[in-house]
Amino acid sequence: MITPRVNELDVSVGAPERAERLPVLGPLRSVLPDGALTRGRTVHCHGPAAVSLAVAVSSRAVRDGAWLAVVGVPTFGPDAAAELGLELSRTVAVEVPPERPREWAERVAAALDGLDLVLTAVPSRVPDGLLRSVRQRLRTRGGVLLTLPSTLAPGVHGVIGSPGASRVAETADVRLATATGAWRGVDGGAGRLLGRLVNVTTEGRRVPRPVRTDLWLPGPDGAVRTVHTVHAPVAVARAASA
Amino acid sequence: MVRSERVLARTPMAARAGVVVGQRRRDAQRACPDLVLVPHDPDRDARAFEPLVRAVAALAPLLEVVEPGWLLVPTRGPSRYLGGDAALADRLLGLTRTVLDDAGSTDPVRLGVGVADGRAAATIVARRSVDGPPTVIPPGGSADALAPRSVRWLAEVGDAPPDLVQVLVRLGIRDLGALAALPAPDVLARFGTPGLHAHRLASGRDPRPPEVTEPSPDRCIEQVFTEPVLHVTPVAFAAKHLADQLVDTLAGEGRVCTRVVVVLETEHGERSERAWYRDAGLTAAAMVERVRWQLDGWLSDGGPTAGVVLLRLAPTEVRADDGEQIRLWGGRSRADDDAQRAVTRLIGLAGPDAVTVPERVGGRLHADRVRWTPAATTDLDVADRRRSDGPWIGALPAPSPATVAVDPVEVSLVDVAGDPVLVGGRGEISAAPATLVIDGRPHEVSAWAGPWPVDQVWWDADRHRRLARVQLVTTDGTAWLVACEHRRWWWLATYT
Numbered sequence: 001m002i003t004p005r006v007n008e009l010d011v012s013v014g015a016p017e018r019a020e021r022l023p024v025l026g027p028l029r030s031v032l033p034d035g036a037l038t039r040g041r042t043v044h045c046h047g048p049a050a051v052s053l054a055v056a057v058s059s060r061a062v063r064d065g066a067w068l069a070v071v072g073v074p075t076f077g078p079d080a081a082a083e084l085g086l087e088l089s090r091t092v093a094v095e096v097p098p099e100r101p102r103e104w105a106e107r108v109a110a111a112l113d114g115l116d117l118v119l120t121a122v123p124s125r126v127p128d129g130l131l132r133s134v135r136q137r138l139r140t141r142g143g144v145l146l147t148l149p150s151t152l153a154p155g156v157h158g159v160i161g162s163p164g165a166s167r168v169a170e171t172a173d174v175r176l177a178t179a180t181g182a183w184r185g186v187d188g189g190a191g192r193l194l195g196r197l198v199n200v201t202t203e204g205r206r207v208p209r210p211v212r213t214d215l216w217l218p219g220p221d222g223a224v225r226t227v228h229t230v231h232a233p234v235a236v237a238r239a240a241s242a
Numbered sequence: 243m244v245r246s247e248r249v250l251a252r253t254p255m256a257a258r259a260g261v262v263v264g265q266r267r268r269d270a271q272r273a274c275p276d277l278v279l280v281p282h283d284p285d286r287d288a289r290a291f292e293p294l295v296r297a298v299a300a301l302a303p304l305l306e307v308v309e310p311g312w313l314l315v316p317t318r319g320p321s322r323y324l325g326g327d328a329a330l331a332d333r334l335l336g337l338t339r340t341v342l343d344d345a346g347s348t349d350p351v352r353l354g355v356g357v358a359d360g361r362a363a364a365t366i367v368a369r370r371s372v373d374g375p376p377t378v379i380p381p382g383g384s385a386d387a388l389a390p391r392s393v394r395w396l397a398e399v400g401d402a403p404p405d406l407v408q409v410l411v412r413l414g415i416r417d418l419g420a421l422a423a424l425p426a427p428d429v430l431a432r433f434g435t436p437g438l439h440a441h442r443l444a445s446g447r448d449p450r451p452p453e454v455t456e457p458s459p460d461r462c463i464e465q466v467f468t469e470p471v472l473h474v475t476p477v478a479f480a481a482k483h484l485a486d487q488l489v490d491t492l493a494g495e496g497r498v499c500t501r502v503v504v505v506l507e508t509e510h511g512e513r514s515e516r517a518w519y520r521d522a523g524l525t526a527a528a529m530v531e532r533v534r535w536q537l538d539g540w541l542s543d544g545g546p547t548a549g550v551v552l553l554r555l556a557p558t559e560v561r562a563d564d565g566e567q568i569r570l571w572g573g574r575s576r577a578d579d580d581a582q583r584a585v586t587r588l589i590g591l592a593g594p595d596a597v598t599v600p601e602r603v604g605g606r607l608h609a610d611r612v613r614w615t616p617a618a619t620t621d622l623d624v625a626d627r628r629r630s631d632g633p634w635i636g637a638l639p640a641p642s643p644a645t646v647a648v649d650p651v652e653v654s655l656v657d658v659a660g661d662p663v664l665v666g667g668r669g670e671i672s673a674a675p676a677t678l679v680i681d682g683r684p685h686e687v688s689a690w691a692g693p694w695p696v697d698q699v700w701w702d703a704d705r706h707r708r709l710a711r712v713q714l715v716t717t718d719g720t721a722w723l724v725a726c727e728h729r730r731w732w733w734l735a736t737y738t
Contacts, residue, residue: 048718048719052644067578091600106591113587114587115581183689185691189690190691222641
């Protein structure tokens with residue numbers, strides 16, 4: 001298990017100042033417009049690396065003192081999150097009965113009242129009015145809402161590409177689409193998964209032109225890295241173009 | 243006694259007939275048709291209480307009134323004078339009965355006298371002594387005396403917020419002894435200053451917090467009336483102005499007043515001086531109410547013979563406001579407090595089992611490594627929640643998958659020929675996996691690694707688990723973790 005790399009002498013006393021933006025890890029600055037998380041905004045992550053990206057995007061702010069609520073993501077893997085640098089002592093998980101938009105909206109709103117970051121899988125059918133009230137609360141309280149598609153796992157209730165989920169994606173301030181470039185480390189039964197190259201495409205209402213970024217998420221040493229810092233190549237499992 | 247159509251207080255006889263505090267008026271009347279309803283009127287109560295206060299003040303001038311019906315007397319002087327706490331208590335009881343008899347009131351009045359360490363402890367003891375002889379707890383014995391009492395007394399007597407009491411009850415801390423047994427720093431960390439206050443109270447210590455200071459004399463605020471005032475209302479109006487100023491000044495320094503001395507003087511030099519105490523701090527409205535009670539009681543008792551010319555409010559006890567933030571190196575921040583409050587609210591919405599925080603435990607299977615434990619029973623201020631984190635042989639090293647099955651889903655894994663892939667007893671795989679079928683959909687496998695066998699708890703037939711894990715990468719770029727157990731394949735996690 002890789003220990004999250006937090007400098008013990010870091011002076012992180014108190015919450016991040018109520019600045020308009022929350023900081024993100026260096027390699028992720030190019031992924032977000034303004035190079036940071038702007039308060040009051042929604043960021044929708046989808047694709048095969050959605051959860052890891054959402055966690056990575058949150059980790060710096062939480063390290064600096066913000067709190068993260070994971071609402072309605074029953075499959076959220078805390079080990080992976082810790083490896084990506086998420087401070088688990090400021091993470092709270094809230095269950096939501098599946099496909100209950102009213103309960104979902106109520107709990108997300110309650111979380112936004114006191115926590116800076118909320119990560120949530122949006123139920124597949126959420127009435128527009130509820131979505132609007134959640135966004136209103138988000139703007140008023142100045143948090144950041146990271147959304148995931150409703151279906152992350154087989155057997156989990158929900159329909160891929162459902163109207164609800166795509167409306168969330170359409171109306172998101174920032175949309176981050178992940179695609180796996182390649183996994184590194186496994187080949188014909190030997191080795192094990194070591195690292196993953198991910199392409200991230202940034203789009204959305206707040207993004208004038210789509211931006212493409214290549215990242216290690218995670219890299220072979222467990223950290224999130226920009227691609228230029230890659231070391232000598234080893235056997236890589238290539239994904240055929242989808 | 244009825245306020246806003248709900249029963250506020252009832253006599254024991256009414257209780258036996260089925261009248262319950264909090265009940266709606268008509269329900270109470272239905273239960274007991276002979277019920278006599280009396281509207282809630284604290285001013286009337288203040289007037290009725292006044293003669294008793296004056297009588298006790300003759301014996302113990304440093305008394306404090308909390309509200310009509312509730313009187314606090316510091317015992318040091320009077321006890322020494324009368325020969326002990328028990329003697330003082332008996333004397334007070336006798337005095338009270340005399341005053342009531344003199345007043346000729348026919349309403350049944352229930353009395354309780356208690357002596358203990360500190361205001362709150364004494365009040366609890368007194369309430370429990372109602373209708374009986376006075377109870378005297380020897381110095382230092384308050385903690386033991388309070389231990390079996392319910393934590394609900396905290397709200398009743400200590401002005402604890404009701405949600406604090408509710409959370410304590412939900413956590414199984416039902417009596418004051420259980421609360422006092424918790425370490426104070428933990429209580430402070432978990433519940434904040436109100437919790438610490440409650441903890442002190444439960445421990446039988448004087449809940450007067452150490453930050454209490456004597457404000458300088460220029461903190462007194464007074465109003466001189468050029469024309470003597472003969473009615474309560476204009477005095478109350480002036481009191482409102484004074485109280486607002488006083489509370490604002492103190493609030494600006496992050497303090498609240500817990501004890502205020504109200505002085506009223508008349509044109510003829512008559513003087514009414516009374517100390518009013520409230521554990522939770524006196525708001526401006528509370529101060530005004532007490533001025534009215536004091537004046538009302540004084541007037542009805544026939545004290546003053548002329549109009550009021552002076553009103554003075556002197557704060558004699560203040561303490562730090564509960565809302566004050568503690569900013570220490572590595573301590574709680576504003577974000578921590580906000581999050582704690584939101585978590586409490588979420589527990590209220592979703593139930594204590596639905597709000598969890600991660601806690602590390604050892605384990606070889608991904609579902610075992612970090613356990614989610616209810617936030618309600620966890621100290622959110624402890625940075626490293628860990629239980630026996632040893633190196634588990636057989637645990638898969640990082641990276642871990644970001645999506646972990648809540649319940650494993652059965653899948654099928656077949657080789658190029660379409661036959662199921664099997665893993666033998668020694669961990670050898672029958673053939674390279676070629677297709678993963680999950681949710682009825684096939685995914686072509688482009689790379690794989692493993693198997694890694696796990697033989698868990700082999701010594702316990704019921705809990706014995708033997709399985710082999712395999713990592714798969716499918717052509718769409720997704721990486722999966724699956725396991726073979728009992729010759730069947732299960733989806734365990736996805737590296738999302």
